[in-house]
Amino acid sequence: MGKPEKNKAAVRKLTFAAFWNGIRENLFSAFFPEAYVCLDCGKELTDKERGFSLCDSCRSSLPYITVTRCRFCGEVLEGKYDVCARCQSCPPRYDKAFSPFSYEGVIRKIILSYKDGNANYLYQNIARLLAGYYNSLNLSCDAVCYVPSPRDRILRRGFEHNRKVAKEFAKWTGLPVIYPLEALKRPDQTKKTREERLKNIQGAFVRKQEFPREQAQGKKLLLIDDVMTTGATVNECAKLLKDHLGAAEVFVLTLARS
């Protein structure tokens, strides 16, 4: 008896949070026009700089990844091998993961400000940075999809952060957006430790709706997410895209690697 009441209260709380986030977002953008000042140093931006929300100087000092990384998952390598121990013992189901930046400095700030809803417009900047990097990779994927957020997170934020980025990314790259992972059930992962995440990720995604298989079957897909940590989530998504939908290849693109 007590459980439905508890759930109702939780939904009410989340609905109110989504409502409040909407108001907060509008108020914020009214007082702080998007991309008016540099997100990092606060300097007023020129017309040219506004597209990135960063002044030229801050943009030139972005934390690009320059160290040697695992050729599959992108983890920092110290030894003489080009594949990390994890990928050697258990090769990932995605074909390769790419990230232009380390999860630090202004990149971390951009991701957090965007996801917190304080700077909702930043999906455009993230998409532009991702598109620029993707175009330099010559991957020629057939379509782009993204890692979906759990429902409670979407309600709390008032928006699906990866979806907005993927749609904007599509404008810059010409890739069609497909939604094969949209109908999945995904548990809250943030409060778990890495070991718990790895343990729980197996079977964590359950397909609930049908998806037009021909959009993925035999295709080379690009999977977008914001930050890659252990890679367990994108690996599970890649597994689903390949095993259930017949995708031929899955490449992962995240803005940052932690």
Ligand SMILES: [Zn+2]
């Ligand atoms: Zn700056």
Ligand SMILES: [Zn+2]
């Ligand atoms: Zn690896």
